[in-house]
Amino acid sequence: MFRKVFEYAGPYKKKTIASGIVILTAVIFSILPFVFVYQVITPLVMGETISREMIAGRVIGVGICLLCHACLYIKGLSMSHDAAYHILMRLRISLQQKMEKLPLGVIQEKGTGSLKRMFVDDIDSMEMLLAHALPEGAGNVAAPVIIYISLFFIDWKLALMTLASLPVGLTAMMVMYAIGMKDMDSYYQAGKIMNNTIIEYINGMEVVKVFHKDAESYRRFEKDIKTYRDFTLDWYKACWPWMALYNSILPCTLLVTLPLGSWFVLKGYSTLPDLILVMCLSLSMGIPLLKALGFLPSLPQINYKIETLEKMMDADPLCQTQNAFCGKDHTVEFRDVVFAYDKETAADHVSLTIKEGEKTALAGESGSGKSTLAKLLVHYYDPQSGSITVGGQDIRDMSLEALNSLISYVAQEQYLFPGSLKDNIRLGKLSATDEEIMEAAEKAQCMEFIEKLPDGINTMAGDAGKQLSGGQRQRIALARAILKDAPIIVLDEAMAFTDPDNEEKMEAAMEEVSRGKTLLVIAHRLPSVQDADKICVMEHGRLTAAGTHEQLLKDCLEYQKLWKASVASMNWKVESGKGE
Known part of the structure; x- marks a missing residue:
């Protein structure tokens, strides 16, 4: 007993x-x-x-x-x-x-x-x-x-x-x-x-x-x-x-x-x-x-x-070792990756290479598996079969700390701790000086709203960051990523809460955070990724097409449909603004 x-x-x-x-x-x-x-x-x-x-x-x-x-x-x-x-x-x-x-x-x-x-x-x-x-x-x-x-x-x-x-x-x-x-x-x-x-x-x-x-x-x-x-x-x-x-x-x-x-x-x-x-x-x-x-x-x-x-707590632990990163570069490769939530397949034999220094975007309808691939890369889950490598090293063959040091992950929903905005940005690099934090905030286009706050960058974020809007929380998250300066950047619909007035500022911030990096972007608005080196189209967990924006518009019916819907959505917003 x-x-x-x-x-x-x-x-x-x-x-x-x-x-x-x-x-x-x-x-x-x-x-x-x-x-x-x-x-x-x-x-x-x-x-x-x-x-x-x-x-x-x-x-x-x-x-x-x-x-x-x-x-x-x-x-x-x-x-x-x-x-x-x-x-x-x-x-x-x-x-x-x-x-x-x-x-x-x-x-x-x-x-x-x-x-x-x-x-x-x-x-x-x-x-x-x-x-x-x-x-x-x-x-x-x-x-x-x-x-x-x-x-x-x-x-x-x-x-x-x-x-x-x-x-x-x-x-x-x-x-x-x-x-x-x-x-x-x-x-x-x-x-x-x-x-x-x-x-x-x-x-x-x-x-x-x-x-x-x-x-x-x-x-x-x-x-x-x-x-x-x-x-x-x-x-x-x-x-x-x-x-x-x-x-x-x-x-x-x-x-x-x-x-x-x-x-x-x-x-x-x-x-x-x-x-x-x-x-x-x-x-x-x-x-x-x-x-x-x-x-x-x-x-x-x-x-x-x-x-x-x-x-x-009865679940298989995450596969990892105590090994440091020893890959030859920062190229990311998905090799025949399979993953399912219960019985719903989210990644169906996906093979994909994200070359070092290039911008790769994932496009597809909601539920097509885009965010799942991002979460698999940052090791939220283990793939059920296949492998994911960085520089040729399987992410399961390194410690989670080693992998985290390689990747900055900016998701759609960003959690802020109740402390100051400065302390929330400092999470990207705990040893950062105040000057480095301010520089990261500047590059992430945060100063526009920070300067209007009563205590500036020392303003408290509130419970789960509720003192800020969704777009402001995302810019604070981008400032973290800039401060961290990791060689691989994953942006999972990081502009989901951005209004049209701030969209250009967010794009400038993301360009700053990704300069010279290996970049994987989950596309929320296709026009924002049309300059990507490669755009991959996802359908029901499968990678069905890959190429540049021009190639996909010419050869991929699914991408054409997504592009028309995205452009129509943007036009609707512009017309709505005029109607007001």
């Missing part, structure tokens, strides 16, 4: 066990007063004389035992909390290390809601299990077991009577566990879906409001919350009757002992002092049993929760 806990406990395994022993000792001290009560009652019942000193001594003994119980219980819980928080820390670090080895694309697919729930909510929920259920549950179960064994040395017949409630109580408990474990996976899955839906609902509220999709979005929000509610209520409704049964039956140790034991005494099968002692010890088990029963339903969840967290 505790195997998974001890896998992550490390040096805190001994402290966890020690906390359980200390709490067990505390529970034993809470039982001793019942023995003192027996020592006072028995002489009175048997008609024997008893001194005041003896009574006073037992009363003092009860007080000392209760004091020791309180002190030891507090000490045990202090030790268990210290061990629990260190175990949770080690669990978080272990999961984080596993996550770092996963392809970045796999991590993005899991969603921020699932990852937040895993690293924060799910792990925090284990604190009660590790700090309370484990040591207290073990201590409060062990004490009654010790008492039961002791009862057999007193009178085995009376001891068997005290065990009469166990079969019924344990049967009810086992049924409850079986029901709970059967539905536990569905319960946690419903919670995961609800968590993702809530985060998506909040993040997408602006779009929902603009396009009047409140009702549709709320229906999904309400549906997933109700599903989680229904799973929770159904789970508890199935478990409650059995929980009530074993909570009522198990602590009733006198249910058979009192009537049948009294009859045994009358018949001479047992002695009255033995019956009194057995009854006192049976009563002493009530509190520990009730506490144990309160924790026992939680104990099976420890392994389940840890295994669930591990399954979240």
